[in-house]
Amino acid sequence: MPEARIVVDLDVPGPTISKHLYGHFAEHLGRCIYGGFYVGEDSAIPNEGGIRLDVVEALRALEIPNLRWPGGCFADEYHWKDGIGPKADRPAMVNTHWGNVEENNHFGTHEFMALCELLGAAPYVNGNVGSGTVREMSEWVEYLTRDGDSPMVRQRKANGRDEPWKVPFWGIGNETWGCGGNMRAEAYADLARQYATYLKDHGDNKLYRIAAGASDDNLAWTEALLKAVSCLGCGRDPKNLFQAISFHYYTIAGSWEHKGSATSFDLDDYYRTLAKAQDVERVIRAHSALMDAYDPERKIGLVLDEWGTWWDVEPGTNPGFLYQQNAMRDALVASVHFDVFHRHSERLVMANIAQTVNVLQAMLLTDDEGGLVRTPTYHVFEMNKGHHDAAALPVHVVEGRTYDLDGTAMELVSASASVKDGRALVSLSNLDPSSGLDVVLDLRGASSWESSARLLTASKPQAYNTVADPDAVAPVPLTVEPEPRGLKVTLPPHSFATVSLVL
Template identity: 75%
Template sequence: MSDASAARVVIDLDVPGPTISRHLYGHFAEHLGRCVYDGFYVGESSELPNEGGIRLDVVEALRALNIPNLRWPGGCFADEYHWMNGIGPREDRPGMVNTNWGNVVENNHFGTHEFMALCELLGAEPYVNGNVGSGTVREMSDWVEYLTRNGDSPMVRLRKENGREDPWKVPFWGIGNEAWGCGGNLTAEAYVDLARQYATFCKNHDGNELYRIAAGASDHDLAWTEALMKSISKLGGTPRDLFQAISVHYYTVPGTWEHKGSATQFGFDDYYRTMIKAQDIDRVLTGHSTVMDAYDPERKIGLVLDEWGTWWDVEPGTNPGFLYQQNALRDALVASLHFDVFHRHAERLVMANIAQTVNVLQAMVLTDDTGLVLTPTYHVFEMNKGHHDATAVPVHVVDQQAPYALDGKQLEFLSASASVKGDKALVSVTNLDPAAAADVVLDLRGATVRAHRGRLLTAPELQAHNTAAEPEVVVPTELTDITTDARGLRVTLPPHSFATIELDL
């Protein structure tokens, strides 16, 4: 192709931006469907390899992602979960009805100790979401004490009776979840007062510093964020005394909540609407960040996107309350697009958690009683590992083709981001065009590139997905169509593809 037909991605490798926190690649495990039970936890009597009932094949797969944190126990489930029912001998734990997800009875065999053991196996930092909706201040305060206090106290003695001598480190703590909905159907003002009360009694014990996350808005609800920020700005002392961050949730649902569409049966218009919806995460994060800047110009308060991902109709024949969906190449492109946006917002956005890790919504892995399947989305996380805790650098996409317009909205076909860590850089590029390849010049400025390697994720069809019978339909391969150019490198990206290019500087 001629230079006139090539898009150009200008990358200033010598202009450091904010650090891309590894926690932007966080995960989420709710007591929902088969995420915890059958997903992470199968019990010690299972024939599957396990440690304390925790599936080791799932642990091995997630460790390969360098999973940085795991949010638990919800989600909506968090505000009906009473942690004291999930400790002690498993046979003595009272069961509960999961009213949010399938109205099933669960036995509480996976509780606090099992979750902390899972985090230790994963090498992930725990993000515990406390119960504001149906809990009490004392219940949450006692949970923090049980987990993190040393020495002697009622909760410390109880923890030791249950087999754990030393306290755990728990850095991230959620003050309720979706308080505007399943977490209590509260107004912003009512939640703010409760959140301040609860957060006051979530103490820092024995060197464990809690990063308290107030339950934030859904989608574009900037009024909720403003109510939180107004309250925080009126607190005595520094703005970070009670809350260190506020959350927001955003799902890519191109249809309606009643008819979301199929994960694998869709046409081009469905695809375009999906990617336009996914692209809108940039506007959502910009809006909430702008409101936060008005009250916190020094950006001391973090923004946490602790639920994001695609949400489709459940797979035929499965429990509607279990939210089990397949995961196609289209989902992977939603993820790669999101990460480019996250990197641009890394100064304010400190954490993001995909919903969810196993067997629910946009999962990393799908399991059955014999093994697991890695999804296309899993591979995006793995290919982007080099961005963890790296320094974002400016990226400008120019000279690309005109955007695609549908329903009065536009989709830019090329998305990119880049970071530098030590003597290496990583460039991520996505071609969202479902039908045409993209010829792209990487205009690399400010550093000499000594060597390069590329990887590619694509498939012949957007609907392509991995199954137990065919587990490698969508897997990374070597990016071979990459050459040197006077401006840096030149790559050709197939239609609907994601690529990473690692540079030695």
């Protein structure tokens, strides 16, 4: 069996891997909100205030740190005052972006904040720039976070909430280069400055304002935002208007018109998918290098608030609902992304998988009869929990394996590690779809007196979970063997593993 050697420097802790790199995203899209998170108070499915409790339980096991809402493209046609007050009085709207369906606004601000409280997750509210106003967004912040007395506070209290909420994260629009307004970069940069000025910190609630950034590696968009708050080579601190800049990056094997199937794909599709997932590192490096030029002290964070696989919808489903299955291949896309995130945690401060329930690369798939499925991607998030707020460790794949993809050597071994509270966690991915791999962990700088490991794999990369077979892809224990240089584990083809060390 082929062998790989990975050096882990256990005594060289680096930047903190923010738990918010494991953030989530819930948009009014398909069955993410209605039928996913929210079933209504009259549903036979157990719920609290209409919020589906089996979904809450499953996500609490992931310790999800934050939840982004209400979009996505939907955010820039959402007017928050339509989603407060008695449900019977809330006006309906048409969701023109996703399926052209009617939205009854029964899940609004209070329901979202209740969901975050049930999950123990920090709210990330995305405001409307595309079709909204500065006043509308400013009043939403006031409604949510202000104490004492004011017009918005009185309205909130009349709707049953006396105390303000804590809302740490605020998005200033979404994809303003596209569905959020089809703006030019410089035009949006001016709007971001204007909106940020009126997104006030009320009391002790301090907003972390996130400017809507680029698609993929559109560095010109990022530079326009940087120029709006800083200058190249001037050596001054950036203006403290927005605290982060976002970008979006999706993984597909085909074209946007023909993305391919989530479960019916060949080896060529498989390799191209994982290569695209790995390319997120190039994109993060590019944005980071540009930001370092304008912001050398790294006062401004980089946020990847939409990422994940995007496939053709499942046959027979509404094409505007973006419902797709989730296979072992998707789990490896997630594991590769997290290894990259960990390596860039000094600049990358938040990431949000798209999306949490029933849409794109979801954690959970539900049905209206009460069925709930934890996807392979869910298990990667769960197995990686030990990296939350841990210190990244240097990891070097010194003897790995590659695959020749169109003349480019694609890495088949991915790894990262962290340390916290006397424990280290090493994440390992064998991306080879047909060959197992013996992995030697060359541990340096400290010794481990206890170790354990878990493995996620399946009979084939196309395998996925269903209500009838919920554990077709699920973690199992993995044997850890002592080795003169540290430890050894054997990874089957297309597999992900975590090794936990007590130092």
